[in-house]
Amino acid sequence: MDSDLDQLRQLARTFFEKEVTPHAERFAEQKQVDRELWRKAGELGLLCLSIPEEYGGGGGTFAHEAVLLEEQARAGDSSWGNSVHSGIVAHYLNSYGTEEQKRRWLPKLASGEYVGAIAMTEPGAGSDLQGIRTRAVKDGDEYVISGSKTFITNGALADLVIVAAKTDPAQGATGISLLVVDNDIRRGRVLDKVGMKGQDTAELFFDDVRVPAANLLGGQEGLGFVQLMQQLPQERLIIGVASIAGIEAAVDVTLRYVKERQAFGKELIKFQNTRFKLAECATEAAVTRAFIDECIEKHLRGELDVPTAAMAKWWASDRLSRVVDECVQLFGGYGYMTEYPIARAWSDARVQRIYGGTNEIMKEIIARSL
Numbered sequence: 041m042d043s044d045l046d047q048l049r050q051l052a053r054t055f056f057e058k059e060v061t062p063h064a065e066r067f068a069e070q071k072q073v074d075r076e077l078w079r080k081a082g083e084l085g086l087l088c089l090s091i092p093e094e095y096g097g098g099g100g101t102f103a104h105e106a107v108l109l110e111e112q113a114r115a116g117d118s119s120w121g122n123s124v125h126s127g128i129v130a131h132y133l134n135s136y137g138t139e140e141q142k143r144r145w146l147p148k149l150a151s152g153e154y155v156g157a158i159a160m161t162e163p164g165a166g167s168d169l170q171g172i173r174t175r176a177v178k179d180g181d182e183y184v185i186s187g188s189k190t191f192i193t194n195g196a197l198a199d200l201v202i203v204a205a206k207t208d209p210a211q212g213a214t215g216i217s218l219l220v221v222d223n224d225i226r227r228g229r230v231l232d233k234v235g236m237k238g239q240d241t242a243e244l245f246f247d248d249v250r251v252p253a254a255n256l257l258g259g260q261e262g263l264g265f266v267q268l269m270q271q272l273p274q275e276r277l278i279i280g281v282a283s284i285a286g287i288e289a290a291v292d293v294t295l296r297y298v299k300e301r302q303a304f305g306k307e308l309i310k311f312q313n314t315r316f317k318l319a320e321c322a323t324e325a326a327v328t329r330a331f332i333d334e335c336i337e338k339h340l341r342g343e344l345d346v347p348t349a350a351m352a353k354w355w356a357s358d359r360l361s362r363v364v365d366e367c368v369q370l371f372g373g374y375g376y377m378t379e380y381p382i383a384r385a386w387s388d389a390r391v392q393r394i395y396g397g398t399n400e401i402m403k404e405i406i407a408r409s410l
Contacts, residue, residue: 067238082152119238129156195242
């Protein structure tokens with residue numbers, strides 16, 4: 041942390057307090073945030089924080105993204121899909137896009153004019169990206185994309201979608217390419233999830249959608265799988281950062297509750313079981329924080345490898361579920377009421393062990409490196 045990051049943290053905290061938290065119930069009811077929220081974030085410079093200034097971004101590093109992620113988790117928000125928009129989509133464009141592609145799309149993502157999404161998962165292919173069936177067939181100076189995607193964060197509001205498709209089905213992983221679609225996106229329903237109710241996770245359909253051949257990311261077919269693998273460590277670290285911030289937020293809100301709530305004539309914090317459970321949770325938080333901070337430092341130096349990122353994602357998301365579950369128990373019946381933040385945190389936490397590659401896949405990645 042430094043003064044620049046401290047100032048960003050205060051700006052982010054104010055943004056969530058004014059623009060997000062007061063509208064949480066409405067976002068959940070409408071299953072998406074207001075489109076205007078993206079534009080307000082863009083005006084404040086909170087989008088694409090780690091994208092170079094020449095493309096409209098903040099010119100910062102992943103540390104800036106991490107601060108924003110932490111403040112979002114501490115605000116109890118799971119509706120705003122900026123981690124995908126700024127932390128993932130923008131970085132595919134920045135890392136693999138041509139100069140023309142970067143100047144065409146990144147400023148629009150940074151301003152909030154465009155909302156970004158990435159479409160990998162399909163009804164029949166999740167963690168196994170080689171199993172995708174969406175096709176992109178070259179036809180003159182265009183590609184014709186056909187197929188469907190599901191569980192797409194920002195799917196309902198997205199103006200730009202990076203689509204993983206097979207350009208050569210006979211080649212397996214080397215037959216996958218990434219194409220940018222910023223037109224003719226047919227959206228299915230916004231999915232009714234267990235948690236993250238305010239996030240517009242949707243189905244997308246590509247019915248022979250035509251995009252210019254110039255929308256091929258990287259300018260060469262067959263690079264998609266490698267591009268996906270290169271970017272997944274940052275995606276998994278994003279999940280790790282959000283998870284540790286969620287752990288810390290859960291412990292904080294539970295501490296406040298047990299110091300106020302009474303049973304049998306004394307505060308809950310005075311019962312040994314309460315103190316011991318919170319001692320365990322605080323230790324889990326401290327250990328996880330030390331590891332995630334180390335991973336952030338490695339990533340800033342360009343040294344975060346795939347197995348370590350998998351460790352970060354698995355460990356932090358698993359601990360998040362464990363700690364939040366213990367905290368719900370300490371709230372008693374109120375912990376099961378959705379108007380209490382701890383209940384929403386509990387239902388939101390479960391998917392962290394699934395998306396970005398399931399934790400079982402993370403263990404397989406780690407095991408292969410041993």
